[in-house]
Amino acid sequence: MKVLVVNDDGYTTEGLKILADAFKKRGDQVYIVAPHTHQSGKSSAITVDHSLVVHRHADNIWSIEGTPADCVNYALNVLELNVDLVVAGINNGFNIGIDTIYSGTVGAAMEALLNDKKAIAFSGEYNNNDIARQEIDDVVDFIFQHDLISNEYVLNVNFYKREVKKSKGIIITDLGIRKKVKINKTAQDLNDERKTDVWAVKNGYISITPLKLGNGDRLLVDELTRKVESN
Numbered sequence: 506m507k508v509l510v511v512n513d514d515g516y517t518t519e520g521l522k523i524l525a526d527a528f529k530k531r532g533d534q535v536y537i538v539a540p541h542t543h544q545s546g547k548s549s550a551i552t553v554d555h556s557l558v559v560h561r562h563a564d565n566i567w568s569i570e571g572t573p574a575d576c577v578n579y580a581l582n583v584l585e586l587n588v589d590l591v592v593a594g595i596n597n598g599f600n601i602g603i604d605t606i607y608s609g610t611v612g613a614a615m616e617a618l619l620n621d622k623k624a625i626a627f628s629g630e631y632n633n634n635d636i637a638r639q640e641i642d643d644v645v646d647f648i649f650q651h652d653l654i655s656n657e658y659v660l661n662v663n664f665y666k667r668e669v670k671k672s673k674g675i676i677i678t679d680l681g682i683r684k685k686v687k688i689n690k691t692a693q694d695l696n697d698e699r700k701t702d703v704w705a706v707k708n709g710y711i712s713i714t715p716l717k718l719g720n721g722d723r724l725l726v727d728e729l730t731r732k733v734e735s736n
Contacts, residue, residue: 599706661713
């Protein structure tokens with residue numbers, strides 16, 4: 506299998522290396538196309554006002570002076586890498602709840618989906634690669650064993666918090682909700698509703714949340730149409 510690895514923290518980060526090595530160990534052909542510098546919080550932004558500067562570091566490693574979504578676009582549409590899977594991460598910080606809206610890691614995976622590629626985003630607690638390094642192989646095996654990947658949605662994987670000494674397992678979750686966000690590396694007042702990604706990482710589980718493109722709501726469209734037509 507051919508795998509594209511991207512992130513939003515930059516091409517030299519430990520999280521990206523852990524992720525790339527996990528797929529290399531499986532015998533996959535791995536390509537790395539990642540931002541030249543830190544690009545967190547870029548969501549699905551693309552560069553439109555100037556040309557991208559590209560650096561080639563090895564046969565299968567490039568860095569782009571652009572956003573995570575730029576990296577995916579460049580890899581698939583300029584380099585024309587015919588990959589089977591795009592994986593993003595491992596992000597330095599959780600991407601749970603509404604974090605996913607802002608995340609360059611998730612944005613890169615969504616860009617892959619727009620290009621009809623299967624994609625997985627991986628994230629873990631800030632400044633804590635130990636859990637990801639310990640658990641990544643089991644998570645990847647779990648995903649393939651249960652045939653979870655699809656080109657109709659992104660899988661958003663988050664590892665559990667460091668105070669949990671041992672994983673309680675891997676579960677499929679919905680998005681949680683952040684009630685209050687600090688403008689820095691941390692956030693407070695996360696909801697604890699069971700089976701959300703927020704609940705999972707706080708309680709020792711690795712969460713896998715399916716995310717789809719777009720925010721349209723067919724039922725809401727029908728409801729508003731009825732309101733318009735009735736007046």
